[in-house]
Amino acid sequence: MHLAVIGLSHRTAPVEIRERLSIPEQTMEVSLQQLRADDQVLEASILSTCNRLEIYTLLRHPELGISAVGSFLSRHSGLGVAELEPHLFTFHHEEAVAHLLRVSAGLDSLVLGEGQILSQVKKMVRLGQEHRSVGPILNRLMNQAVSTGKRVRTETNLGTGAVSISSAAVELAQLKVGQARGLDQLVSLEDEQVAVVGAGRMARLLLQHLAAKGCRGVVLLNRTVQRAEQMAADFPALPVQCRPISDLDHCLSTCSLVFTSTAADEPIIDATRLGPLNRRSSLMLVDIGVPRNIASDVSGLAGVQRYDVDDLQEVVNRNQEARREMAQEAEAMLAEEARLFLEWWDGLEAVPVLNRLRRQLEDIRESELQKALSRMGPDLSSRERKVVEALSKGIINKILHNPVTQLRAPQSRPQRHANIRALSELFDLHEASDEV
Ligand SMILES: NC(=O)c1ccc[n+]([C@@H]2O[C@H](COP(=O)([O-])OP(=O)(O)OC[C@H]3O[C@@H](n4cnc5c(N)ncnc54)[C@H](OP(=O)(O)O)[C@@H]3O)[C@@H](O)[C@H]2O)c1
CATH class of the missing domain: 1.10.287 (Helix Hairpins)
Known part of the structure; x- marks a missing residue:
């Protein structure tokens, strides 16, 4: 039996490729069944996030098994194996174990040490168990990854500072607004007319950071207005106007800064929608959805600046140094946790x-x-x-x-x-x- 992880991440593939492979929770069961239907795949589990799609698997035979997983990825994304291959990584045995522990600890994240990845690893564990695609080996490995993720966050300073993709998105907006004013620094967003589209986990974090960065008010649009209202109630110090998503055109006409964070599987804003609107002279769009909520064709419109998750790298690079030092504290912990798992696995052999x-x-x-x-x-x-x-x-x-x-x-x-x-x-x- 052979343990491996096959996948792609923000390090190996741009968002236009990653979004083709994203697997929402509703279709996870079918994907896991498809993987397990192959005789080579003994156990399988999928980690699908905005920055990665990784398949952890126990294979009967390494080459045949990896080729079976490659074919699954190709069928699922509609991309040919040759087109997909340059973006894929494969880690075997010890390296696969070490990789999952790093991912769970937030050390492989775009924003080093961000907390959301641990919830996503927990979700992978839950779905693997619910859909019975994992057995004793992956179960043990994934549970060890969750406890390692928690340990790193409690025993080092890496988890402090509430960093996330949403905080990086707000910082990117601060930087770009600053640059538009000729300053190469983060500026306050107090003069911006801000909207947030979506009222899920990431939108909540956006509101938190917008409030902390001096934003004076936000229009919060969501498909389900009631959910937006419930969220707004948690931010008494930030004036939030809740609107149905059908008000999006009005918002795009009146706002200067719009964040999108919905789980829609198709873009909700494109050039055909945005082009004819009577807009302000400049509109900044920051999209953290994967698949993307804003089509890339809007970048061709006059006065429109569009950013997606891959553009966050610019702000992330600015403040990673301190976090990198904290990450080093976690490395020894990860090595110890990996050794514990490998000893257990070796004993099993x-x-x-x-x-x-x-x-x-x-x-x-x-x-x-x-x-x-x-x-x-x-x-x-x-x-x-x-x-x-x-x-x-x-x-x-x-x-x-x-x-x-x-x-x-x-x-x-x-x-x-x-x-x-x-x-x-x-x-x-x-x-x-x-x-x-
Ligand atoms: N979670 C993370 O760590 C993370 C990190 C970076 C990026 N992202 C990306 O951010 C996006 C949101 O993630 P999340 O974790 O905040 O999701 P979430 O908590 O599940 O919330 C989903 C949001 O999307 C809305 N939505 C779903 N389908 C829609 C559609 N077809 N049209 C319009 N609105 C729709 C939902 O509206 P209702 O309330 O009406 O259902 C809800 O507001 C996703 O694309 C995800 O990939 C997530």
Whole structure:
């Protein structure tokens, strides 16, 4: 069995590719079933976020399994394997474990140490369990990733400072408004007419950061106005006007800064919609949706500046240095957690061979016991029979004690594999299929 992760992220693929692979929660069950339908895929779990699509999997055979997952990604995205391949990464075994722990700790995030990724890893665990696509190995790994993510955030300073994609989006707007005024610095948003489209988790964080950055008021548009109103009630110090999303055109005409953060799977703003509107002379659009909420064709319209999640890199680079130092504190913790998982997994590799050894010894014990009992004749009392039987069992358990303890004890992988091989050879324990 082979552990691997195959995927792409903001490090390897632009948003126009990532959005083709995004898998919303509603279709996750079907995707997991499709993956598991392949004979090569023993366990599978999918992490789909705005910045990554990663498939963690236990494969029967590394090359055949990875090719099966590659075909799934190609079918799902509608992109050819050759077109997709330059954007994909594959990590095996120890590297796959280390990668998931880094992701869960927020060390692989665009905004280093952001907290949302841990909730997304938890969601992956829940969906994998609900849809029964994971077994003992991935279950253990993913739970370890969640506890590692929590540990890093409580035992280091990485989780402090409430950083997120939303905070970076607000900073990007502050930077761009500043640059439009000829300043290369973050400026207050107090003079901007601001709208936020969407009232989900990211919109909530947008409101939090807008309030903190001096914004004087926000128009909050959502499909379900009631949800927007409930959210607005949590920001008593920030004047929030809640409107239905049908007021979007009016908002695009009157506002100077619009953030979009909906989970719509198609753009809700494009050049055809925006072009004919009687707008202000300049309109800044910051889109954190993936798939994107704003089509790229609006960038061609006069006075319109459009930014998406990939543009956040500019602000992220400005304040990553301090966080990078904090991230180093977490690295030792990750190495320790990875070692714990790998030790557990390595110990598991010995289970099939130990099971076969136990069965073999048990068969010998049973047949020798029967021979001995028949030689002893019918006069043997039931108590004497029990004593002989217990003696035979005791001998087997004593013989098994050392190999079981040795093979389960912490040791290097080559050492453990050499021990497993030696035991298999000496007792002729080879079998076509190994069970864990
Ligand atoms: N969660 C993260 O960490 C994160 C990070 C970066 C970017 N993003 C991206 O940000 C977007 C929002 O994520 P979220 O976590 O805030 O989602 P969420 O909490 O599930 O909220 C989804 C929002 O989208 C609205 N919506 C859904 N379908 C829509 C449609 N067809 N038309 C208009 N509105 C629609 C919902 O409106 P109703 O209330 O009416 O249902 C709700 O306001 C997603 O594209 C996501 O990929 C998320």
